[in-house]
Amino acid sequence: MSFCVAVLLSGSGSNLQSLIDATQAGKLDVDIRLVLSNKPDAYGLERARKAGIPTAVVSHTDFSSREEYDTEMVRIIREHQAEAVIMAGFMRIITPVLLNAFPNKVLNIHPALLPSFPGVHGQGDAADHGVRFSGCTVHFVDAKMDNGPIIIQAVVPAFNKDDGESLGARILRLEHRIYPQAVQWLAQGRLEIQGRKVVVLDAGNQPSVCDDGQGAYMVNPPLEDF
Structure with a gap:
């Protein structure tokens, strides 16, 4: 069974595309269950749609706190049965609400x-x-940027x-x-x-x-x- 992930992004989604390409080539054993953005015009959403991946837009301006925003993201991510969260140019600071929901399962580049x-x-x-x-760094996400x-x-x-x-x-x-x-x-x-x-x-x-x-x-x- 594939490892199920959600991808968070705010922009063009070129790193999302690299994950999609690796998955389609049989090199990456994951099922991208969801691509979620805080911006409705993020091109990464179109990349996801072309690949047949479900998308969601959750605008941070609709929430009074980062914690409320992350609570809604957690709800949607769990609804799509993702086990881990992959941040791919997501221009938001993550709170412990999301980190505690997916302990040691949130990555960033x-x-x-x-x-x-x-x-x-x-x-x-x-x-x-x-x-x-x-160069570049892939790391686990914690409470500090x-x-x-x-x-x-x-x-x-x-x-x-x-x-x-x-x-x-x-x-x-x-x-x-x-x-x-x-x-x-x-x-x-x-x-x-x-x-x-x-x-x-x-x-x-x-x-x-x-x-x-x-x-x-x-x-x-x-x-x-x-």
Whole structure:
């Protein structure tokens, strides 16, 4: 039986598309039961509809508190029988209401190497800071923004000419590689949280070092089928 997930998003949904593509290719053993957005015009909703995935829009402006909003999301997610929540560009801070409903089953991806450069402008902040390497991070979500235990990270070079847009584009293609991998590990029950650290059971000991023709990158823990 497939592992059932709900995806939360606020925008274009390119990471949702990477999950859909991996599922359709038989690489990702999940059933995306629901795509939920706080914005009715989010293009990710159209991606979901094209794939035959149920959608829901819950506007945060209709609720007087974050807790009330998350209570409604939990109700809808449970209605669709999802076991885990995958945040894919969901521009809302999650409260303990949702976290307690899906303990250690809420994932997020961030376009920087956490704990450096948290927040909504991670790529631009990294470029402005003059880093030599940047990347993306998949992590468990906790009560603090971009803070939870790290599952997997990918690293790309950063150059003096980079701004947030150019560096972000280089990072984005790696997001599409590591997020399906992290979700697959979650679906397989291979993630164990030990304090601040995440152990990926039966993972390799050497990072993936790759060049896909668009540039070199490194991923740790190593990629398997993605």
